[in-house]
Amino acid sequence: MAAIGIRGxxxxxxxxxxxxxxxxxxxxGEFLTLLGPSGCGKTTLLKIISGFLEPSTGTITIGGEDxxxxxxxxxxxxxxxxxxxxxxxxxxxxxxxxxxxxKRVSRDQREVRISEVAAKLELETQLEKLPNxxxxxxxxxxxxxRALVMRPSVIxxxxxxxxxxxxxxxxxxxxxxxxxxxxxxxxxxxxHDQSEALAMSDxxxxxxxxxxxxxxxxxxxxxxxxxxxVADFIGGANLISGRVSSQTEKGPIIIETSMGPIxxxxxxxxxxxxxxxxxxxxxxxxxxxxHCGTIVHRAFQGQFTxxxxxxxxxxxxxxxxxxxxxxxxxxxxxxxxxxxxxxEVDK
Amino acid sequence: MTYERLNSLLIxxxxxxxxxxxxxxxxxxxxxxxxxxxxxxxxxxxxxPVMSFYRWVDMWENSSLRYALISSYTLAPSxxxxxxxxxxxxxxxxxxxDFPGREFAKLLCLLPLVVPxxxxxxxxxxxxxxxxxxxxxxxxxxxxxxxxxxxxxxxxLTVSFETVRQDHIDAARDLGASAWxxxxxxxxxxxxxxxxxxxxxxxxxxxxxxxxxxxxxxxxIVTIPTLLYSALGQDFVxxxxxxxxxxxVVPNVFLMLILERLMRSANxxxxxxxx
Numbered sequence: 001m002a003a004i005g006i007r008g009x010x011x012x013x014x015x016x017x018x019x020x021x022x023x024x025x026x027x028x029g030e031f032l033t034l035l036g037p038s039g040c041g042k043t044t045l046l047k048i049i050s051g052f053l054e055p056s057t058g059t060i061t062i063g064g065e066d067x068x069x070x071x072x073x074x075x076x077x078x079x080x081x082x083x084x085x086x087x088x089x090x091x092x093x094x095x096x097x098x099x100x101x102x103k104r105v106s107r108d109q110r111e112v113r114i115s116e117v118a119a120k121l122e123l124e125t126q127l128e129k130l131p132n133x134x135x136x137x138x139x140x141x142x143x144x145x146r147a148l149v150m151r152p153s154v155i156x157x158x159x160x161x162x163x164x165x166x167x168x169x170x171x172x173x174x175x176x177x178x179x180x181x182x183x184x185x186x187x188x189x190x191x192h193d194q195s196e197a198l199a200m201s202d203x204x205x206x207x208x209x210x211x212x213x214x215x216x217x218x219x220x221x222x223x224x225x226x227x228x229x230v231a232d233f234i235g236g237a238n239l240i241s242g243r244v245s246s247q248t249e250k251g252p253i254i255i256e257t258s259m260g261p262i263x264x265x266x267x268x269x270x271x272x273x274x275x276x277x278x279x280x281x282x283x284x285x286x287x288x289x290x291h292c293g294t295i296v297h298r299a300f301q302g303q304f305t306x307x308x309x310x311x312x313x314x315x316x317x318x319x320x321x322x323x324x325x326x327x328x329x330x331x332x333x334x335x336x337x338x339x340x341x342x343x344e345v346d347k
Numbered sequence: 348m349t350y351e352r353l354n355s356l357l358i359x360x361x362x363x364x365x366x367x368x369x370x371x372x373x374x375x376x377x378x379x380x381x382x383x384x385x386x387x388x389x390x391x392x393x394x395x396p397v398m399s400f401y402r403w404v405d406m407w408e409n410s411s412l413r414y415a416l417i418s419s420y421t422l423a424p425s426x427x428x429x430x431x432x433x434x435x436x437x438x439x440x441x442x443x444x445d446f447p448g449r450e451f452a453k454l455l456c457l458l459p460l461v462v463p464x465x466x467x468x469x470x471x472x473x474x475x476x477x478x479x480x481x482x483x484x485x486x487x488x489x490x491x492x493x494x495x496x497x498x499x500x501x502x503x504l505t506v507s508f509e510t511v512r513q514d515h516i517d518a519a520r521d522l523g524a525s526a527w528x529x530x531x532x533x534x535x536x537x538x539x540x541x542x543x544x545x546x547x548x549x550x551x552x553x554x555x556x557x558x559x560x561x562x563x564x565x566x567x568i569v570t571i572p573t574l575l576y577s578a579l580g581q582d583f584v585x586x587x588x589x590x591x592x593x594x595x596v597v598p599n600v601f602l603m604l605i606l607e608r609l610m611r612s613a614n615x616x617x618x619x620x621x622x
Binding site: 072 | 512514520528532
């Protein structure tokens with residue numbers, strides 16, 4: 001049985017449609033990420049799941065029970081806030097204890113749960129401190145701990161890493177993943193950061209304009225984006241439109257584009273002439289090949305170099321390990337037909 | 348001009364101004380209160396020729412000072428508490444809800460402060476008489492004072508309510524807190540300095556308020572300011588007035604110092620958050 005069931009959910013604010021006809025099932029123990037640009041409806045959805053907003057239409061079930069109209073204080077969900085939202089006048093221990101006291105958990109049980117979580121999150125030495133005496137990463141851990149001691153059936157994360165610096169972000173990211181696995185928690189994680197989503201999730205839901213664009217595993221989402229939006233939003237793929245010039249039963253399909261003919265091994269639906277193609281910047285093999293371009297911009301990134309190329313007024317990006325290439329050079333490259341994905345055109 | 352020179356100049360100016368406005372009147376009040384009736388303090392003498400506590404003892408024993416002290420110090424805390432209770436709902440609405448015209452409503456709340464107090468007092472007392480609230484004079488003054496100083500209370504508490512963080516309220520709710528528990532954990536810590544400040548400001552204002560206390564209260568209720576008025580306005584006994592002024596002013600100075608400490612004391616709700 002699905003841990004969370006969302007059926008036909010819509011939400012509008014003063015005529016603005018934040019979510020429309022949204023349906024999704026989250027499995028028990030799954031780490032599901034809601035990914036999308038700001039304003040795509042992901043935070044609205046999280047607020048509806050946690051109970052802070054009521055949907056205009058549709059239902060939500062948690063563990064099979066309809067909770068659409070249950071207020072947040074009586075929902076079996078725990079939310080990790082972007083701002084941590086720790087109570088500043090309470091010590092770490094009192095912060096961790098707060099929810100348990102509200103639920104009238106016995107003193108013994110409280111001690112057991114808190115010491116377990118504090119050990120897991122390495123907070124034992126911080127328990128008597130006030131939140132403002134802790135670093136950002138520690139505060140985030142307390143916030144996570146405060147949610148964990150509640151042993152919720154669903155844990156919700158609202159961009160929990162966005163206030164941390166890059167190094168700490170990686171560290172806390174690993175920690176959240178580890179905890180989620182250890183407790184086999186059902187987690188819903190909201191972010192606009194695609195690398196976070198790819199690194200942590202079992203499945204990713206890509207949202208745009210209040211609608212689901214694609215739901216897939218990180219690997220499939222990356223290698224088989226279905227729409228130009230997904231291809232571009234995740235990993236910044238190169239997009240190019242073209243016409244199907246030959247389609248045979250066997251062998252790759254040839255698409256005529258302004259970059260010249262491109263081969264793809266992915267199927268094109270029957271009766272479709274104009275298609276949109278996507279290929280990843282790091283999949284181009286520089287050297288021999290049918291395609292070429294002039295380097296117009298170069299950005300050395302350490303472990304790789306980003307090149308912006310131009311050909312026939314088409315701009316595209318190639319990512320390479322070769323740091324010897326310079327602006328102005330003309331390079332040839334090839335694309336494997338497997339790496340060229342045929343996209344559905346956005347409606 | 349160097350920074351040090353400017354600095355010392357400014358300090359000299361501050362000290363001078365403080366001396367003219369505070370030290371001189373205060374010293375004069377102390378000196379006048381100590382003038383012994385045996386020998387008057389005439390203009391040709393720098394200090395009173397004979398000094399004693401005669402005036403203090405006399406005021407304490409032979410005037411309504413004791414009664415005035417009791418009524419003033421009962422009126423003021425009552426008005427402060429009532430004012431706080433009356434201001435809380437409005438401040439909550441102004442500080443927590445987004446509605447069209449909110450900024451205008453805030454401004455409107457402050458508007459009564461520009462009307463001269465005597466005018467407000469006259470018309471407010473007329474209103475009280477019309478409502479038939481004048482029979483219990485003490486209650487009428489408490490009510491009038493709390494209403495009169497409501498703009499301060501609303502303004503201070505609105506700012507306090509604005510500092511309450513929505514994510515704290517949401518976090519408490521998410522953790523299963525009832526409305527009362529949410530108030531205690533998310534609102535109260537942020538409101539505390541504002542509540543103390545409101546109580547103190549209304550208290551001090553009420554202690555010093557003359558117009559309403561005089562128009563509604565006299566002759567039944569004597570407060571320190573109305574007593575002071577009779578000492579100055581009717582009898583014009585300057586030493587007695589000096590005694591009363593000091594009784595009025597000294598506690599207020601201490602209260603103001605407390606208020607200053609409260610406003611300055613670090614509010615942990617504001618300094619927390621992102622690390």
